[in-house]
Amino acid sequence: MNLAIVGCGFVADYYLSTLSSHPELRVLGVTDRISERANLLSGIYGVTAYPALDDVLADKRVELVLNLTNPRSHYEVSRAALLAGKHVYSEKPLAMNMDQACELVQLAESARLHIASAPCSLLGETAQTVWKALRENAIGPVRVVYAEMDDGMVHRMKYHKWKSISGMEWPYKDEFEVGCTLEHAGYYLTWLAAWFGPADSVTSFASIQVPDKLPEETLDVASPDFTVACIAFRSGVVARLTCSILAPHDHSLRIVGDEGVLYTSDSWDYRSPVYSRRMVSIRRKSFLNPIRHSYRLPRTPYGRPRTKGAQKMDFARGPAELAAAVREQRSCRLSPRFSLHINELTLAIHYAREQGSTYRMTTTFDPIEPMPWSR
Known part of the structure; x- marks a missing residue:
């Protein structure tokens, strides 16, 4: 294409x-x-x-x-x-x-x-491996999910010096004005929605903890630098997503089921290892097994992402999936209705200060198929 x-x-x-x-x-x-x-x-x-x-x-x-x-x-x-x-x-x-x-x-x-x-990280090896483990009932019925999207105190970092490989500067003023939730929440919202289906409601808290991020410049728009969202999915799963550019870097995910915990450390790494720890019972006590199980990440047709820096992601998989959908005359995994649902969720979290804490979703989408190489 x-x-x-x-x-x-x-x-x-x-x-x-x-x-x-x-x-x-x-x-x-x-x-x-x-x-x-x-x-x-x-x-x-x-x-x-x-x-x-x-x-x-x-x-x-x-x-x-x-x-x-x-x-x-x-x-x-x-x-x-x-x-x-x-x-x-x-x-x-x-x-x-x-x-x-x-x-x-x-x-x-x-x-x-x-x-x-975007984002298309749902199409990455880590997201697909977690999804396969969930389909195989690796930890039993899922009850709650904790997702972290913290990037540290960005306003105190040397962001003026951040450049892409061609020398393009990181648009720090725009990033601060748009806000970390609109920029980053989708990395986990896409995963959660694909795995657990459409969200029914989201209860959020948003705050601007550092209003003067640019002492020498004036931000035209003040956006939250810290948000917490509790999402209720129609399937019954509840997830808590935290986004901030304040707390120490943490992109981890924990999925808690009746039989154990499934987890990974970095949603920005397509090959972040996936582990589980199952519940064990000895005599009258039940606890998580200290020995973790490691899941083999699948081989893909694409090879390893060729990006430099913090993000180990193949950004082109999204356009490639869209092109494949056109070629194969099928729905795109990142379909218009799926993208709209993620957009609504993200906006609801971002604007929690203006529109209230609990928001009822108005959009939905059809179930998404996992990637063929992950099955």
Whole structure:
């Protein structure tokens, strides 16, 4: 499938550096509002630099648009691409409000186009291995899940020096304004929704603990830097998700069942080991076995992600899954309705301060199939 990238900022390298693992995806070109950035990536990766978005949309060879723009531009760019008859894979979130997100999904469905939203880590080896263990009833009926998405005190780190492999600076002002929940909650929300089905409600708490993250600059928008969400899934499972850019780095996951605990340490590593510890009974006492069981991660057709830095993820698996769905004439695992449900959950958590703590979900999605190589 022929694709073009719109948005050549920090995250673009994560996609361009992993697309080589997916030869079925052909990058025709890139574009950005700042032409120098598009020209730089064009030279590094040997692709065309389109002068503007309109030139991308006018190119009939382009079948898929990767929307890697600023989150506040996602709706505008995705809408234009859909109206031009292109499939869309968007960085998270799908849109900054639900009216816009619903419009995008309705546009895609009415035009029989695909629209999907990052993250795609659900398609990684770790998520698929945990899912297989759950299907095999490794820890019995699941009761509760603890998911952590803490990244440390980012405002005290040397974020001014963070650059991608092509030299693009980390957009710290935008990241602080958009907020860690909109940026990061999806990494676990996608896993949980795929495994346990649609959420029925979410009860959240959101707070801005450090309002002056940029002493020398003024943030145009104040977003929560700490959120806690308790999600009730229709299947009966309850999950607690914490997001912050304050607490020490912790991306761990624990799934508690009647017969034990299933866990992994890092949702940003596609090959993070998966373990379980089962309940044992000796005489009158029951406790978790101190000896853990390790699950073998499956081999995939893609090889190891070729990214550098903290994120050991193959960002191109999302676009590859969308392209496969088009080719095979089936639903995408990151379907429009699934992406919309994740968007609604994320917004409900992010805006807990404004709209109240308990939110009843209005969207749903059809069950998702695991990857063939994980079965």
